[in-house]
Amino acid sequence: MSIVTDEQFKQCQRLLFISPVALGDFLYLKTFLIALKKQYPHIELDIWLDDNRCNTESWRLSRSKILQQWIETEGCFTRSYGCTDSVEASKIQIEQAKKYQYDVIICHSVSKSQQYSKIARLISPKAFIVSSLPKQKAWGLFNPITYRHSDRTFCLKADELPSAHHITDRYENIFRHITGLSLTKAELMPNLIIPAKVEPVTDEWLSSHFSDRNKQGPLIFLNHLSTNPKKDWQLTQLFELIDKITQDGISYRFVINVTQEDFQQVSTLTEDFVQQSQHQVAVFTVKEHFFELPSLIARADFVITVDTAILHFAFAAKRPLLAMMRQKKPYWAPPASKQSHVLYASKGRGHISDISVDTVFKQYQQMTKIAN
DSSP states (O other): OOSSOHHHHHHOSEEEEEOOOOHHHHHHHHHHHHHHHHHSTTSEEEEEOOOSOOSOOHHHHHHHHHHHHHHHHHSSOSOEEOOOSSHHHHHHHHHHHHTTOOSEEEEEOSSOHHHHHHHHHHHOTTOEEEEEESSOSGGGTTHHHHTTTOSEEEEOOGGGSOSSOOHHHHHHHHHHHHHOOOOOHHHHSOOOOOOGGGHHHHHHHHHHHSOOGGGOOOEEEEEOOOSSGGGOOOHHHHHHHHHHHGGGOOOOEEEEEOOHHHHHHHHHHHHHHHHHHOOEEEEEOOOSOTTHHHHHHHHOSEEEEESSHHHHHHHHTTOOEEEEEOSSOGGGSOOOBTTEEEEEOOSTTSOGGGSOHHHHHHHHHHHHHHHO
């Protein structure tokens, strides 16, 4: 029997899912949340995104806004609570959430499980609260005290997972035990439906940045930055890779993806590179709506990226994908196939920038040769 029973779901009017998810997390998690909504369509399903950092860092506030746009587009969620920029704003948001008197709250976090258990109880004194824990400490002996604000706790049952498993297997294990959901392997795979209204925006961007009709060659989408310097490739490496790819004389079009915070600096350096090389290279950042990004990825003939949400969007869009990852948490890697490959940082410090340009280029050549 699942932790939250079928009868509890039938009686539930409002459910809050608390998790400080990134874009890649949500791509996979939404599969299970949408399936839960379909099974119990009467429930108002809300999402709490606030990571409880309470600071003004632009990247986290921007990502939160993008996620809320995405959540609204899905059409299965009633409301969402984004990241706050101060302790006072966090308190105000908790007070807003209190008004909805949630019946069930599910908390899922890697590093802040105890904090979210307490926040959940502040939001709803009467809710049935389940906290999903990353791992058991001291065999769970102290859980009744540490998670006293939760009615139940659940820890991923690693012994039920195959040795070479994917993140979808981990989420399936969690949701099956907590909610009773049962999904097939095919149903676990992510999908990303791009709204029709975004397509003209992508068309206009491509035509304005690659206006030479005689040079409408393959479109290669590149992403070298993450939210962690250890997972970044260098822009100089990206430029060197572009030089190598263009040696075959084809009129490639390259798109370098960045966040708004990095846009100006990367644009300036890219302009200098283009003037020297005469390659077709444009820098892209989301301007108005989240779906501008996956829409452009879906148009790409090839995607090369470090370990960010980009690789998951490319996987969902079934684009040929070459990803660079550190060797931690391999279950986040896309399932191996002819059109997706992962290069792991196994040398030096184990940083992504330790993966050489030659290594990436040779793998790209091998993948494009197979495709052709």
